Amino acid sequence: MTEAAHQLADREIGLSQASRDYFGLAFPAVEAFADALASEGEVRGLIGPREIDRLWTRHLFNSAAVVPFLPTSGVIADVGSGAGLPGIVVAAMRPEAEVVLIEPMDRRCVWLRWVADELGLENVDVRRGRAEEYHGAFEADAVTARAVAALDKLARLTLPLLGRGGVLVALKGRSAEQEVAAATKTLRRFGGGPAEVLQASTIEGVDDTVVVRVARETIKGS
Numbered sequence: 001m002t003e004a005a006h007q008l009a010d011r012e013i014g015l016s017q018a019s020r021d022y023f024g025l026a027f028p029a030v031e032a033f034a035d036a037l038a039s040e041g042e043v044r045g046l047i048g049p050r051e052i053d054r055l056w057t058r059h060l061f062n063s064a065a066v067v068p069f070l071p072t073s074g075v076i077a078d079v080g081s082g083a084g085l086p087g088i089v090v091a092a093m094r095p096e097a098e099v100v101l102i103e104p105m106d107r108r109c110v111w112l113r114w115v116a117d118e119l120g121l122e123n124v125d126v127r128r129g130r131a132e133e134y135h136g137a138f139e140a141d142a143v144t145a146r147a148v149a150a151l152d153k154l155a156r157l158t159l160p161l162l163g164r165g166g167v168l169v170a171l172k173g174r175s176a177e178q179e180v181a182a183a184t185k186t187l188r189r190f191g192g193g194p195a196e197v198l199q200a201s202t203i204e205g206v207d208d209t210v211v212v213r214v215a216r217e218t219i220k221g222s
């Protein structure tokens with residue numbers, strides 16, 4: 001192992017411990033979710049073995065970064081939840097909200113229902129299907145998404161799920177600014193206001209998570 005690799009590993013372990021301490025104290029269900037992903041989640045093929053070592057720093061901590069941008073109650077939909085990122089983390093940290101997890105793959109829905117039940121998260125509602133199938137079915141106060149599609153496509157999928165004043169909070173990476181530029185027309189077409197690219201952080205000193213936030217300002221006919 002090179003010196004740089006050692007330093008990186010130390011940083012990962014330090015951050016994992018800090019994250020685990022923080023979530024373990026404040027949100028025990030997030031810690032229980034980490035344990036479930038690392039055991040049953042790996043067995044069921046929901047998460048790769050390589051990801052287990054960076055579960056906190058790359059996945060849970062990253063997922064938790066959306067939470068400060070979300071309302072404390074109302075309906076929050078997570079589109080393309082997969083293994084439950086960020087949806088299950090959001091449900092654990094926003095216990096007063098109804099969290100709707102929209103996921104087309106049956107195997108993933110079975111997992112999401114199992115893990116929500118295991119963690120005692122009564123505010124989770126798993127709906128199998130594509131986001132498009134739920135347009136007009138309900139009006140969410142917020143929608144979250146991580147690693148589902150570039151913003152242009154994501155806007156088409158998610159903005160119609162929002163009521164007026166609702167917010168899309170998407171986890172993004174370094175391409176966020178370019179995605180916003182490419183999505184300008186689509187955002188306007190679906191009633192979105194200006195997209196904000198924000199650095200998000202739940203642990204001091206770590207700010208490499210990028211969140212794109214868009215409010216739905218208008219709805220056709222209103």
Ligand SMILES: C[S@@+](CC[C@H](N)C(=O)[O-])C[C@H]1O[C@@H](n2cnc3c(N)ncnc32)[C@H](O)[C@@H]1O
Nearest residue numbers: 079080081082085103104105130131146147148
């Ligand atoms: C790359 S995975 C990301 C999963 C999870 N959000 C994460 O960050 O680990 C993308 C997920 O989006 C789901 N998906 C793809 N198209 C979708 C759509 N139109 N509506 C809802 N979910 C969709 C896939 O089934 C898959 O679970």
